[in-house]
Amino acid sequence: MLRRLSLALAVAAASNGLAWAETAPLSTKTDLVSVYQEAVNNNADLAAARADYAARKEVVPQARSGLLPQINAGANLTDTRTEVDSPSVRADRSGTVYQATLSQPLFRADRWFQLQAAKATDEQAALQLSATEQNLILQSAETYFAVLRAQDNLASTKAEEAAFKRQLDQANERFDVGLSDKTDVLEAQAGYDTARANRIIAERQVDDAFQALTTLTNREYSSVEGIRHSLPVLAPSPNDAKAWVDTAARQNLNLLASNYAVDAAEETVRQRKSGHAPTLDAIAQYQKGDNDALGFTNTAGSGVTYSGDVEQRSIGLQLNIPIYSGGLTSSQVREAHQRLNQTEQLRESLRRQIVQNTRDLHRAVNTDVETVQARKQSIISNQSALEATEVGYQVGTRNIVDVLDAQRQLYSSVRNYNDARYDYILDNLRLKQAAGTLNPGDLEALAQYLKPDYNPDKDFLPPDLSSAAEAQIRSVRPE
Template identity: 85%
Template structure:
């Protein structure tokens, strides 16, 4: 009967309340925002993404350097000896030459387009980092609610195990007084053993979920604040798929990054085409050294004319007109054209995927709203079904297999209800991420529905159902 279900839940909750209190003091429970902050500070993937952004941002100053003056300086120390056989003559020259060279590009179309491509790539890197940071918000929520989901699942399997244990005890009692045969005992034992195995698996899943949270944040957590059943289950605002799709097309971070990727590819194509264009540089040089070192003299007369240190200065323009490079430039143009085509197709593919995800998630949230209510009602329906089945078993119209199946359906409906709640929360966040509007404020909005005294063994059921069960238990205490 329903009172037996209520008793099973009450016993399961009472048997675990003290152990939960010992394992998870209220002061050690962590909230959702804290988990996100720990992830933002310690997540290895985010740190790698930031390092990648810092590295990619250097392409701009590197490209700009090709348009700025290039100045070099150096020195040359030499000792040269020359010997002529006929007539026999030996001469030597030695000394040091100091030199400086300056080059200023005046017309370098390829380098200009390279700079524009670098700027577009930098903007792409900024948006991709922002997308990674935004994705961490979702990852934090997914890891957090995965723990809560696993804990609620464990609590329901504990209650289910307790209910099957009571059914086994009842089957043994009935067998002892001759009201049932051994088959009922074996069926009840099988049901209890299955429930016990499910509880062991559920316990492992809780530990796995905590481990995933540790991997994300590099922090160990002993307990988390749970989500209240009073969390409003509402349709997305606005409840218009087209509005969400339009928002995603304009604000989705990955889609915006793909736009800059196309811009960079277009500028790179222009850069390659500019390989056919002439280049013009202003050049200047300065040299200082002794006469021998600079090579002004070839005979004694010139030595007398140019003795001591000599300086050379030159300034001019250097024009270079590419004529033929073995087909290299043309090949690079063809390659860049195909890279541009590839980038445009990837952007279109991403756009379609974003539209699909946005529409799917919008439908998912609306479905979740109805599913949560339906799953909650199914708990009530399965409670009634279990009560009717147990009555039928008592009067001989149902067998124990029917009772065990009804119990499984009841606790399955409890797990389905909790899964629907968590799916609703996460699908809401995923919808906002697809639309490009997800921010830490969305976690702050969920924060107000977290319970610092959340106990999965007591709170895995909606409060109104739990209170109804307790009231019925008190009203039938003579049983």
């Protein structure tokens, strides 16, 4: 009976797999690394993050400009008439004056600290961009394996529907020959209807998962390569939570960015305090203009007229000593201190969260290792239990409800097993991201276990399932 049940699962999977192969040719299958590369090239969020970084890094040249020479040039065109009552004199003047001014800051403490704060902000922005790029690695894997998870769930749901349909057909046959009552048929019908509804929902979830992949990469996909059941399921290396936490403290990109945020806030405090300090600038100015007419005329109508170019040069120092600004500078210092305190507290909160996440993910990976094996054994045990229940139903010691429940348990264990596999893969990547070590090479390592000819309707079950179930039966049943 066990062999008959195993073959029934395989036949149901193969028949459904034929339809899948017709709609998704193997030549169109996409692998994990290709999806990630498409995400890097086309992801809108990453493009926005890069543009944001390119904009934020401009704070450095903007702050540096306050310490560099400033050169201005201009021209004035004037026509002036001046009259004096006593003695009665009138002066007329018109002309064009060109001027250029050079200003070189000699002592500007506020601008110096502003530059240091800008440099720290630039480093923070660069690390935040790196964190976004690193997060795209995880996001690509999550979206990719969400498709595989949905496909495997659909495959098990279709196999479950087929099994419930066979059970319904069998119940009808038994009812027709008088071996069971109408209740068995109704129970089997209810089980089949539920399985059919679950299959419809699972089909939509597959479409949703592919749509998420399209949103991530701006590319359309019809199928992707699946992960082999031979993927090693191993504990994290090193299997020491403290070592992972120490690595996260040194390398987590978001935490490193928060350190630079604190540095920028400290420099801003110094900048605000230096608002009380004097400033010293060197000023050089050059003027040249022509006087078209410069005349003085008295009441008798006599006078004198001058004309010619005027040229003037000046150089000097300009000292400014702030004395009182209405409390503005003191208020800005207090504000900067509070912003610094805020940034330090945010960094501490982030540090604690990273420590928690790293420890939680370390435990999760270890739990996933045991869960994958336990879920696989659960499939074997539930398959054996279903066989025993069907035998009991045939001889009258079990009823149809027991059989239907056993079938539900079997396919639930299949889904739990596949969920555990994908949880293990993603928790490993999340642990590496928390530690700051996640890189594209981790996806390339996973790609080695992808199966180009993966068919969800056949490959959602471990290939050695039947032999393992038979071995379990032999261990508990005498020859």
